[in-house]
Amino acid sequence: MADDRRKTPEELFAEAVRDPRDLTRYLHYLKQTKSEGMSVLVAPLDAAINWSRANALWPLTFGLACCAIEMMAVGAAKFDLDRFGAGAFRPTPRQADLMIVAGTVTHKMAPRVKRLFDQMPEPKYVMAMGACTIGGGPYSVHGYHVVKGLDRFLPVDVYVPGCPPRPEALIDALLWLQQKIAQERPLIKRYSKETA
């Protein structure tokens, strides 16, 4: 606990959210952040909201290329994304909150990816799966029709390297995303006197 003083409020909150039974961590978080004027009543609500969002991420069935096959393998029985709450793949973006862009994005496809992202309701998260979405992948040098990275036109939350990434890597990325969501403070941002 001695080095907690160097952690940011978001990190303290995330730690508290990860283990809600550890009351001491939560009280420590309150003590650390009380000086910043955070609302004590809203913090547990935030924790609850983050917990429910992180553990029930519904991905969009958005397989573009080879990485889509590994995404399907993650959805199947051996690796099973459903035990992390993310097994309900939705075909329509209006019902999805996670877009796993699995595969190369080409110039012809890019406007459609953007449109699908726009159609997703907030809060929405984007996972760039595979080397092609990170920086063009094997096509980054000679591919005239390939967009050299998804983050050129979309905000990306998690990058998953690999060509294609192993199913375990995709599950790891999902857990990273869950930790990232745990650090959010949606209500505190809205209602506290001091904005973060």
Place this chain on the structure above:
Amino acid sequence: MDIRSIHALLRDRFENIIGELQTPERGDASIAVAAEGLADVCRFLRDNDATRFDFLRLISSVDRGTRLSSIYHLYSYPHSHTAVLRVDVDREAPRVPSVSSIWASAEWHEREAFDMMGIIYENHPELTRILLPDDWEGHPLRKDYQPPAEYHGLTNT
């Protein structure tokens, strides 16, 4: 029938339209066909009992620097023999008659050759780009192709 007999048969029938038989030391032989007689030659090859080329495997386009070529790989299910036809056209005005009325599979192959190399197939039912977006400029497989620096706001480097 081997490629020499097919070449001889075509030479007999079509004379000047059929060019030389190129037989390299390694690899496939190909029969040069003049562009204006291509449709008749192909129809003959498909319908003639001795050749019966009912399967058009693919149509490729090659940029040889001085000229563009449209290559046809044919196969016959009844006779199990192959043939390769080559049509050379000028870079500035690459016009080749379409064979999509002879083999239905040619439609998409010719669209792709037009898209990638810029060869114009006359009498094609719908000669539009098939792989690249409709507003793409240039034909990528040409040797002098420069990719665009950006496309609709997304840079290409």
Place this chain on the structure above:
Amino acid sequence: MANETTREPADTLRTEELLINMGPQHPSTHGVLRLIVQTDGEMVRRTWPQIGFLHRCFEKIAESLDYAKVIPYTDRMDYLGSMNNPLPFCLAVEKLGGFAVPDRASYLRVIMAELNRIASHLLAFGTYALDLGAFTPFLYGFREREMILSIFEKISGGRLLYHYPRIGGVARDMTPEIAADIRAFLVQMRKVWPEYNTLLSKNQIFVKRTANVGVITREQAIAYGLTGPCLRGSGVAFDLRKAHPYCGYERFSFDVPVGEGAMGTTGDCWDRYWVRMAEMMESCKIVEQALDGLPEGPFFEKVGRSFDLPAGEAYVPCENPRGELGFYVVSDGSSKALRVKSRAPSFCNLCITDAICRDVLLADVVAIIGSIDIVLGEVDR
């Protein structure tokens, strides 16, 4: 007073044909395929397939790299048949370069290609059922597929994209452990195949969705350049492994399943599905024979990372799980190809969509596209 509700619907109901967009993001299009569908109510009058959403410039890249470096890009074309894709390319380069491939390498290429065929057909089986609304076959198919993928991982390091067949041979040798794994898989596959058959092939719902749907006649199949299970489903008994054997396929005895209209008409969706199912068992036979007869010796011929290929051109076709995959390699004598053209079976098979999706139900379009079994990486290259 006229009662409004007794007016004939034809007077008041305006009907017109609707243009519906299906894709490029759609659960049943097997990738980024866009279909513009013209419907009259539930009946589809015409479809226009639009492709190119995954065009990754393979042919331009192949002109810019040395021959050995092109192989990973061939893997990524049909990403479900990554052990099969480099074969025609390697064979074409070896033909032009006069490289001799050792026997052991040919056997290994065959074993891996046939295992990949089984894996690809398992996925086709699973996703086809998924398209039609059944979830269980998908999970079952992936169970055996995972066994194959772990074998591939042991021998090549990759689960999906292997870079295994190389120019002059293969990348790594087989160990006794991997051979034992393959034999265990064959036992398991032969045990579960009848279960898959019982689950789906004679299932009344599946038969009603696929029999007599999307009939492709023999003449249509040949005219449109269909190959693979699509061609054999229409009754044409042509398989490149039998007609023009490569990699030593003439040494193995196996049958070529052909569609006979067992559930409906020859050339319907059920026939194409059935050809894939039967091919899985034939591939098991080939793998077993190849394992039993695997010769000792080197598994590759040293050709170097960069070499000048003599000038010439060669087209070599091989039997991919989806049909005839061929590479037309044109060499000008340098270390990079002048032109590499890939004849992708899915591109050629897909062109028949417009012709057969006429006056069918909207649900039949899904069944037809699934039965053609396309991979968009191959369609768009």
